[in-house]
Structures are given as structure tokens and as C-alpha cells.
Amino acid sequence: MGVQVPELQFTSLEEIPERISTARKAFLEHRTRDVEFRLVQLRKFYWAIKDHEEEIAEACALDLNKPRFEVEVAESGWLLNDVVFTTRNLHNWVKDEKAEDMDLAFKFMSPTIRKDPLGCVLVIGAFNFPFQLTLGPVVGAIAAGNTVVIKPSENAPRSAAVMQKICEASLDPSCYHVIQGGVPETQALLAERWDKIFFTGGANVGRIIAKAAAPHLTPVVLELGGINPAIVTKNADPRLVARRMLWAKLLNAGQLCTSQNYLLVDKPLVTDVVEEFKKAYKEFYPQGAKVSPDYSRIVNGTHFQRLKSMLDNTKGKIMMGGTMDEKELYIEPTVVLVDSVDDSMCTQESFGPFIPILPVENLDEAISLANGVQATPLGLYPFGNKADVAKIISSTRSGGVACNDAALHIPTLPFGGVGESGYGAYRGRSSFDVWVHRRPITTSPGWLESILSIRYPPYAGKLATWKAATALAPDFDRSGNKVAFGWLRYILTLGGGSAQAGAGRATVVAASEYHPLP
Ligand SMILES: NC(=O)c1ccc[n+]([C@@H]2O[C@H](COP(=O)([O-])OP(=O)(O)OC[C@H]3O[C@@H](n4cnc5c(N)ncnc54)[C@H](O)[C@@H]3O)[C@@H](O)[C@H]2O)c1
Numbered sequence: 128m129g130v131q132v133p134e135l136q137f138t139s140l141e142e143i144p145e146r147i148s149t150a151r152k153a154f155l156e157h158r159t160r161d162v163e164f165r166l167v168q169l170r171k172f173y174w175a176i177k178d179h180e181e182e183i184a185e186a187c188a189l190d191l192n193k194p195r196f197e198v199e200v201a202e203s204g205w206l207l208n209d210v211v212f213t214t215r216n217l218h219n220w221v222k223d224e225k226a227e228d229m230d231l232a233f234k235f236m237s238p239t240i241r242k243d244p245l246g247c248v249l250v251i252g253a254f255n256f257p258f259q260l261t262l263g264p265v266v267g268a269i270a271a272g273n274t275v276v277i278k279p280s281e282n283a284p285r286s287a288a289v290m291q292k293i294c295e296a297s298l299d300p301s302c303y304h305v306i307q308g309g310v311p312e313t314q315a316l317l318a319e320r321w322d323k324i325f326f327t328g329g330a331n332v333g334r335i336i337a338k339a340a341a342p343h344l345t346p347v348v349l350e351l352g353g354i355n356p357a358i359v360t361k362n363a364d365p366r367l368v369a370r371r372m373l374w375a376k377l378l379n380a381g382q383l384c385t386s387q388n389y390l391l392v393d394k395p396l397v398t399d400v401v402e403e404f405k406k407a408y409k410e411f412y413p414q415g416a417k418v419s420p421d422y423s424r425i426v427n428g429t430h431f432q433r434l435k436s437m438l439d440n441t442k443g444k445i446m447m448g449g450t451m452d453e454k455e456l457y458i459e460p461t462v463v464l465v466d467s468v469d470d471s472m473c474t475q476e477s478f479g480p481f482i483p484i485l486p487v488e489n490l491d492e493a494i495s496l497a498n499g500v501q502a503t504p505l506g507l508y509p510f511g512n513k514a515d516v517a518k519i520i521s522s523t524r525s526g527g528v529a530c531n532d533a534a535l536h537i538p539t540l541p542f543g544g545v546g547e548s549g550y551g552a553y554r555g556r557s558s559f560d561v562w563v564h565r566r567p568i569t570t571s572p573g574w575l576e577s578i579l580s581i582r583y584p585p586y587a588g589k590l591a592t593w594k595a596a597t598a599l600a601p602d603f604d605r606s607g608n609k610v611a612f613g614w615l616r617y618i619l620t621l622g623g624g625s626a627q628a629g630a631g632r633a634t635v636v637a638a639s640e641y642h643p644l645p
Pocket residue numbers: 251252253254255256260278279280281282308309310313314327328329330331332333335349350351352353383384476478505544549
């Protein structure tokens with residue numbers, strides 16, 4: 128350690144519109160259209176992240192007391208891999224796609240899908256994994272050819288300052304801008320028109336973002352939190368449950384949007400699960416979490432007080448942990464046995480190291496409670512045998528599911544919420560897809576004019592030909608049942624059927640309509 132980390136300086140409010148207009152102008156001048164330009168930006172970005180790894184670690188330590196291992200796995204190392212993965216695949220992702228499922232009649236128009244950049248976009252980051260969650264979406268936005276304005280969270284100020292340094296050291300200053308600030312600066316950004324806004328944070332601010340975007344018809348991605356359940360059936364292994372669930376609450380001291388908020392545990396397993404939590408805690412932190420270099424702190428006093436009042440107000444029984452130190456913003460990993468989902472430990476997203484356990488009679492009760500607490504959380508963590516897990520997945524909804532695990536998300540799988548946990552997904556290829564418009568392009572050759580002339584007035588006598596050429600015949604009856612061998616009948620009668628059959632007819636009928644141009 129010992130590297131100097133810059134202080135965060137807020138951007139002046141007057142400067143914000145000018146910076147946005149520079150970014151917009153750069154897009155309108157097509158500077159980011161060229162794929163080689165994007166690749167060079169990403170490659171320079173990679174080396175800037177690499178060159179600032181010490182500062183990233185120091186900033187994360189100052190902001191959150193984040194352990195070096197977690198920084199390298201989930202911040203700098205995560206981003207470095209993300210950039211390499213993107214640069215390796217970008218030539219493939221940007222390629223025009225041949226449109227699928229096309230009727231032969233339209234194949235002559237060479238239908239393709241172009242992946243067009245959206246324009247000038249805004250990324251607003253969160254504090255908890257500041258580098259990953261702010262610059263991760265930016266990697267995709269650059270790859271897709273957008274110009275980007277980046278607003279890191281002011282709640283991780285040192286990380287925000289280092290992000291600015293990294294961006295300014297590597298990225299084209301006309302296309303990519305970092306704006307620093309809190310609520311007034313974010314509101315100044317939101318007053319402008321964007322081609323997409325990508326927000327990671329809580330649902331309350333998410334609503335503010337969506338409202339601000341609506342008058343401009345700006346599409347929004349909302350990566351929000353969730354009151355994520357873990358469901359533990361009688362067939363689960365208590366040791367595995369405890370080790371994995373505890374891990375999700377040790378990472379960044381539980382300030383992790385994918386960590387479980389509460390556990391619904393089959394009654395006969397509760398004692399064993401609690402005992403295994405104690406064993407795992409002892410194993411992970413033999414001297415306790417407070418003196419360990421491998422345990423983060425709560426980000427600030429406001430969040431500390433919020434968490435403290437959750438614990439103060441619980442009617443549950445503390446089974447493990449429960450200590451805290453406001454001066455150090457330290458809260459111990461804490462297991463609480465509760466008797467209702469209405470307990471203060473379960474009614475809100477803790478975003479901290481709390482592990483409330485609610486005993487349940489059976490799996491049906493667990494599913495019903497989970498759906499009642501929040502029907503669309505960000506993550507869901509079922510523990511049990513194959514049949515239990517299958518039943519849980521098919522009776523619930525969530526952004527993602529990690530069976531027999533906690534908080535896990537493979538870095539290149541699409542990641543995003545559903546319903547109350549947000550909308551839109553990124554990571555891996557989805558980080559590119561989320562930032563492009565799939566623009567269908569067709570080209571109608573001149574020689575097709577005689578066939579296409581069926582669309583022009585006068586219409587008299589043309590409808591029957593049109594229908595015969597284009598109508599798809601159903602392969603199902605009025606009761607909704609699939610008709611066996613329906614396709615054969617349609618082909619034999621030239622009455623419709625599959626796309627291929629329709630295409631054949633279209634060509635035959637259109638050819639019969641052929642009249643040379645006058
Ligand atoms: N789905 C995900 O990927 C993900 C990741 C991390 C965090 N989260 C969620 O984020 C929440 C915690 O993160 P946070 O506290 O940084 O989020 P937050 O909701 O406080 O949002 C932070 C951002 O919003 C801005 N902001 C705050 N109030 C505003 C207002 N009134 N008007 C305009 N802008 C405003 C801040 O300047 C900051 O940039 C948790 O709910 C967590 O679950 C979700």
C-alpha cells in the first residue's frame with residue numbers, strides 16, 4: 128500500500144451541459160462508429176486499469192476497507208477480464224446478422240440486422256463494488272460505439288476519484304467524460320436528453336431516474352437491489368448452506384446486491400444450520416471478523432445507523448455475532464432467529480452482514496412466504512435435492528438463481544433484475560447487446576418491382592392472390608390442439624402450412640402475377 132489516491136472533486140454544475148454537448152457532438156461526428164477506434168479505446172483502458180491497480184486497491188480500502196483479494200477478484204481483475212473478453216469478441220458481435228425465419232419471398236431483400244450504437248449515453252454507478260459496477264457497463268457502452276458520460280457514486284469518493292484518473296489517462300476526452308458529484312450533479316445530468324441511461328442502485332433512486340428519462344423517451348436499464356430469499360429444504364446439507372450463505376455476507380460485509388436477505392429453513396434443520404454457521408465463522412475468521420484483514424466496513428454512518436436500527440428493532444434472537452463499533456463502522460456477521468417475515472430483519476433489504484433465519488413447516492410454506500415478501504427479487508438461492516430445487520424455481524420468479532449457492536453469478540452470464548429488482552441485463556455478450564439498437568436493414572432490388580407491384584393500387588383482384596401467397600395456415604384446431612399431419616394437408620392442397628411451404632406458394636403465385644413494367 129502507501130500509494131497516493133486523489134481527493135474527489137465535484138464537477139461544477141455549469142460545466143455539466145457543456146461536457147454532455149461535447150460527448151453528443153463526438154457521437155454525431157461518428158467518431159465512435161469505427162470498430163478499430165473502439166478497440167483502441169478498450170485496449171488503452173485495459174492498460175490504464177492495470178497501471179492503477181495499486182490505487183484501485185488503496186481507494187477500495189479507504190472507502191470500504193475492502194480486502195485486497197476481493198478487490199482483485201471483483202474490481203480490477205474483474206474489469207481487466209471484461210475488457211479482454213470484449214476485445215476478443217467484438218469483431219464477431221458487431222457483424223451484421225442475417226435475419227432468421229424469413230419467408231423466401233422476403234429473402235430477395237437480403238434482410239439483415241445491424242447493431243447500431245444508441246448515441247450519447249449515461250452510466251450512474253453504485254458505491255459497493257464501485258469499479259466493477261460503474262466501469263463494467265462502460266466497457267459495453269464503448270464496445271457498442273456510444274459516447275459515454277460516467278457518474279460514479281459519491282459514496283465511494285476515493286474510488287470515484289481513481290476512476291476519473293483512469294478514464295482521463297486512457298480514453299478519448301471528446302467521447303468519454305467523468306462527471307463527479309452527488310444529488311444536484313446527478314439531477315443536472317438527468318435534466319438532459321440521453322440515448323440510454325444505465326443506473327445501478329436502489330429502487331427509490333431508480334424510480335427518480337425512470338421518471339426523469341420518461342419525457343425524453345429515453346430507455347433505461349435499472350440494476351436494482353432485492354430482498355433475496357434463500358430456501359433451505361429438509362434435504363439440504365446444513366454445512367454447505369452455512370458456509371455458502373456466510374460467504375455471501377462476508378463479501379464486502381454483505382453490501383452485495385445479490386446476497387440473500389433472509390433464509391427460510393425447514394424446521395428440523397434449523398439447529399444444525401445455526402451450529403454450522405458458528406463453525407464456518409470460526410473457520411473463516413479464527414480471531415473474529417473485527418481484527419481480520421479480510422472483512423470490510425460499512426460504507427458510511429448513515430448506512431451504519433440504518434443497519435443498527437434494523438438489529439435494534441428485531442424481535443428475533445441473536446444466535447451468532449451481534450456486536451458493532453460505530454467508530455470503525457464495523458458490524459459483525461450476525462445470525463438472528465426470527466419468527467415472522469414481518470420482523471425488521473426481513474422487511475427491507477439489509478445490504479449488510481445480517482443473516483435472519485425463519486423456520487418453516489415445509490417447502491410449500493417457504494415458497495408462499497418468499498413470493499409474499501417480494502415476488503421478483505434479484506437473486507434466489509434454493510438448497511435441497513434436485514426435485515426441491517426444480518419445484519422452487521418453477522414456483523417463483525427472480526433476476527437469477529444460484530442452486531445450492533449464494534450470491535454467485537458467472538461473470539459472462541446475462542445479469543439483471545426483473546420486476547421490482549429492475550430491468551435490462553448486461554455482462555458478457557449482453558454488455559454489448561444492451562447498448563445497441565438492432566436495426567433491420569432490407570434492400571429491395573429493382574428486378575423485384577414486377578412482383579412487388581401487387582402492393583400498388585388499383586387493388587381490385589389482388590387480395591386473393593396476396594392471401595394465397597402469404598397467409599400462414601394454422602397447424603392447430605379451435606380447441607388449441609396441434610393438428611397431426613396438418614402440414615401435409617396444406618401442402619397437398621396448396622392451402623398454407625410452414626414458412627417454406629408459404630414461400631413456395633408465394634413464389635409461384637407472384638410469378639403468375641408477373642407483368643413486365645410498362
Ligand atoms: N443490481 C445491481 O447490480 C446492484 C448493484 C449494487 C447495488 N445495488 C443496489 O443499490 C443500492 C445501494 O447502492 P447506492 O446506495 O449506491 O444506491 P443509491 O440508490 O443511493 O444510488 C446512488 C446514485 O444515485 C444518485 N442519487 C441519489 N439520490 C438521488 C436523487 N434524489 N436524484 C438523483 N440521483 C440521486 C447518487 O448520486 C448516486 O450516484 C442497494 O439497494 C443495492 O441492492 C444493485
